[in-house]
Amino acid sequence: MGDGATLAERARGNGAGESDATEQPGPFTISGPGLVGTLASLGAGAARAGQAVAGRVVGPVADQLRTRLTADFDDRDPDYIRDNLPLVWLLSSLWFRGEVRNLGNVPEDRPVLMVGNHSGGNMTPDTILFTLAFSTYFGVERPFYQLAHNLVLASPYGQILRKYGTVAASHAHAREALKSGAALLVYPGGDWEVHRPIWERHRINFAGRKGFIRLALEAGVPIVPVVSIGGQETSLFLSRGDRLARALGLDRIFRLKVLPISLALPWGLNVGDFLGHLPLPAKITVEVLPPIDLVEQFGPEPDFDEAYDHVVRVMQECLDSLAAERRLPIIG
């Protein structure tokens, strides 16, 4: 996968129906579900086979998804964010009793790459809380983008998230955002991390994805670690279901590496979490750590493994101390 290719180009490429078996997951995409390409190829295949009905149904859906996954940084709407902050504030303050510490560690006058851990299945309440806190602290006027999994943007909530500055995860989008001078939030752990079982809730798990290190070096921006706790207590997450996904062939068909299994409201047993769930009111705490300048700390040509280990270690230490503060699950 060429780094320079936009997601739209990748989607168009996939839409030709030729799956790229050598394509590796991007730095922030977790299993690279390639939903657009899959649907588009399904549409094309169906049409070729004379299955006109399937083609008519799937084709427009693929077109719609292409539109949704094409990053347009102008979709971010500060007025929309401002108008909706009270609702998000109510949710974050009353339901999650949110607390965000040390936002002053984020440099104010330059682009910055914020690297976070996140939790809570597809609902990720820590992301909602942090977006609120960032927007009120720096003002909605400061450009702020977040990278998200393709499936998130393809969901019915995708259109809303685009107004908040969420764009499909790709190295090209990330570079473009930083080049424009914006603050960028990435979650390298992606859905591998967010669907981890509850007994791993106090563990930073980026699954070895080091794309953010390369991105920070290329863009010449500092990394600001953002550590959150509490999100993985909003449901009883039992398993990522990665074996199940493989057994069902989902990784081959939809390139889905996980099929999470949890006990969640209102479904009870929740497989896939495709429709989301009602999160339990767990207290969410987010702490922003001081910026890490990779060149200053590791020299002009840092070892990626060393830099990655350093960032993860710093974040794990913070998560350990946040975990030590918590007295009871959910209550905090």
Added chain:
Amino acid sequence: MRLKESIEISAPQSLVWEYLADPTNYLHFMSGVTRWEPASDRRSGLGARYRMLLRVGAAEVGGVIEFVEWRPETDMAWTSVTGVDQRGRWRVRALPDERTRVELRYAYGVAGAGIAGLVAERVAAPSISRHLRRSLQQLKRQVEHEQLREVARRRRETTSPA
């Protein structure tokens, strides 16, 4: 949403005003305020701008404010330039026996936020009221402490041998 709190301080009006007019004091006595720093060349007085943040619930809210009214020793008022819509006013009035009554008025809201905005304003009100009350109590404590020091300084000057 409009809130109002007041307090009586055992110090002359001029001393209270002097304390309020100095922006470096705000982080010391304003409860819940996490930031109050100049955002304009003018550091104090009419037209001075500050970036301020107040912790309410899960977020620090505020933005850039500008002082739009400045009547020495009696009134100063600010309004928001960016961020949450807000207006604030200090009313400083002299009382007999070198006492002063200070009133802090604060109005806030988010225009265009609909029902959620109205609910959020009301949910936030007790917390903001608490901040206003504590701010006035801390202002009273600080200014009266300054007053005591001033009185002690004068006493030392009059009793010290020439």
